[in-house]
Amino acid sequence: MRFFAVGVVLLACTCAAWSLALLRRERRRLRSDLDEVSLALDGAGTATSPSPDVGGALARLRQSVEWVQEESREWRRLAGWLSQTLEATPLGVVVTAGDGRVVFRNEAAVSLMGTRLVEALASQALAELLDSARSGQSTAKVLDLHGPPRRTLTVWGVPMGGDGTAAVIIEDVSERKRLDAVRRDFVANVSHELKTPVAALGLLAETLASEDDAEVVHRLAERVQAEAFRVARIIEDLLSLSRLEAEEAPQHESTPVHAILAGAVDQIRPSATLQQVEIRVTAAPRRWCVMGDRRQLVSALFNLLENAVKYSPAGSRVEVGATSDGRTVDLVVRDHGVGIPSRDLDRIFERFYRVDQGRGRDTGGTGLGLAIVRHVAHNHHGEVLVDSREGEGSRFTLRVPAEAGPMGLLADAG
Numbered sequence: 401m402r403f404f405a406v407g408v409v410l411l412a413c414t415c416a417a418w419s420l421a422l423l424r425r426e427r428r429r430l431r432s433d434l435d436e437v438s439l440a441l442d443g444a445g446t447a448t449s450p451s452p453d454v455g456g457a458l459a460r461l462r463q464s465v466e467w468v469q470e471e472s473r474e475w476r477r478l479a480g481w482l483s484q485t486l487e488a489t490p491l492g493v494v495v496t497a498g499d500g501r502v503v504f505r506n507e508a509a510v511s512l513m514g515t516r517l518v519e520a521l522a523s524q525a526l527a528e529l530l531d532s533a534r535s536g537q538s539t540a541k542v543l544d545l546h547g548p549p550r551r552t553l554t555v556w557g558v559p560m561g562g563d564g565t566a567a568v569i570i571e572d573v574s575e576r577k578r579l580d581a582v583r584r585d586f587v588a589n590v591s592h593e594l595k596t597p598v599a600a601l602g603l604l605a606e607t608l609a610s611e612d613d614a615e616v617v618h619r620l621a622e623r624v625q626a627e628a629f630r631v632a633r634i635i636e637d638l639l640s641l642s643r644l645e646a647e648e649a650p651q652h653e654s655t656p657v658h659a660i661l662a663g664a665v666d667q668i669r670p671s672a673t674l675q676q677v678e679i680r681v682t683a684a685p686r687r688w689c690v691m692g693d694r695r696q697l698v699s700a701l702f703n704l705l706e707n708a709v710k711y712s713p714a715g716s717r718v719e720v721g722a723t724s725d726g727r728t729v730d731l732v733v734r735d736h737g738v739g740i741p742s743r744d745l746d747r748i749f750e751r752f753y754r755v756d757q758g759r760g761r762d763t764g765g766t767g768l769g770l771a772i773v774r775h776v777a778h779n780h781h782g783e784v785l786v787d788s789r790e791g792e793g794s795r796f797t798l799r800v801p802a803e804a805g806p807m808g809l810l811a812d813a814g
Contacts (some may be wrong), residue, residue, distance in 0.1 A: 440662075446498035491571050496530055498564030512553060512570050526568055529557030542573075552577050589752040589767075594634060597627040637768040640699065641751070644775040652780075654756060654803055655697065657688040657722045657729055664701035665720065676714040679705070682721030689731050689803040692780045697800070700784075701731050701777035703769035704796045708735035724802060728782070731798040740788040748786065749774040773798065 424812045440750040483504070486493045496502050525541050532539045536559050543553040551574045558567050604624045611617050646722030665681055672679050690697070701720070714734045719734045740748060747753050752767035770784075773796075780800045788794035 478552045483669055491569050494526065494530075494570070495560070496534075496566050496568075498534070500530070500534075503646045509570055512551075512572055525555055529568050530566050533557035533559045533568070534564040535559075550574070586751060590634075590638070594631065597634075600627045601631075636770075637772065641768055641772055641775065644696065644772060644779065652691045652693060654689050655692050655694045656686060657724075657731070658685040658686055659691060660690075660694065660697045660701060660731065661720060661722060663694070663698040664705055664736070667698070667702045668705040671706065672718070674710045675709055675712075677709045677712050678717040679709075680717050680719045682719070684722040688722065688724060688729060690780075690800050691803050692800060696776045696779060697731075697798075700798055701733070703773050704731075704733040704798065706795075707769055708733050708737065711735065712737035727802055728799050729802050731800070732795065732796045733797075734793065736793040738811045739790040739792050740786070740794055741790050745786060745788065749784070 405509055486504070487508075489506070492512045493504065493506045494502060494509050495504040524547045525543055529539055529541060538556070538558055540554065540556045541553060545551045545553065551572060553575050554571045556569045559565075560567050560571065601624060604620050604627065608617060608620050608624070611620065661681060661684060665679055669679060704719060705718065712718055716735075716736050719732075721732055723730045723732065743751075749770045751771045773784050777798060777800070782798065782800035785797040785798075785799065786794060
């Protein structure tokens, strides 16, 4: 798509340059015909009727005028089409004449050159590229603008004709650069997360092969099983995250809030019982509904509950319930565990990010649960909020739009 857009821009600029060249040629031809008529008239002297030469020159002049008028109308139509095409493209386009005058600049170019600092830096690069383009050389340059906002621009200088006409094309590649960085980090993180349990499996298997003590063999086998489950969980969460990213517009249906709560609580109860954590549920009215994908919403709420249980001490409780103001429904999970330091609150929804790396591995977490919750919220045009104090516990809220219609959600309904 990127190369298609650049191609369209170059084609439009080339058409403009070609049309200008044709118009200039016809103007030169018209000027030549006018000179011919002028000479013929001078040669006619005081004759009372025009000579054949004068008549022929006048006929040719009339034809040239008519042709130039028609070409001017065509040129105006073409200029309008080219202008609309270049305004519609997300790429910035600046076209200059042979003497360096800017004859066209679209809104995207104005927007990308933005602030005064950016304009100064971009203008300098623009001038250098245009000088090269006017001399017939195609050149490109990458500009890193520290902002705010921080942006990366790719700028091409393209010669458009032998008369020095040139164009500069500007593309904002900031988002592409950010996604490339995210992709690299993601691959590095996946490799790191899988490397640890796979290496542990290898060492444990090697030890098992040379161990005769039944008790030691049993203990090592349990470790092998735990590490295998950890690898399987990482892969499962990666697949879930991949499916969520692929389903940016999932099929939404009327989903009762109480069913979402029940589904997530049923999934977490075995783990909560094992860790001696009480799950306390505040029931939601059965008429409360949201428009959404039930599987995704249950998965998101389960991930919030799983985090709450993992980071809660034995004998404590985790509370889950729902509230509503009639426009949105809040699925709320509160724990009384270790809490989250304020410095980490902005990063906890990143993939593989853990507040405490060692404790995250001890609890068997993959670091993907909250990333999954964020994607579910995004897919439902909602948001996920967190309020946490270190040592006091955390409160996570998955907020999604309520179902529109006559069901009449009320914040104080019971």
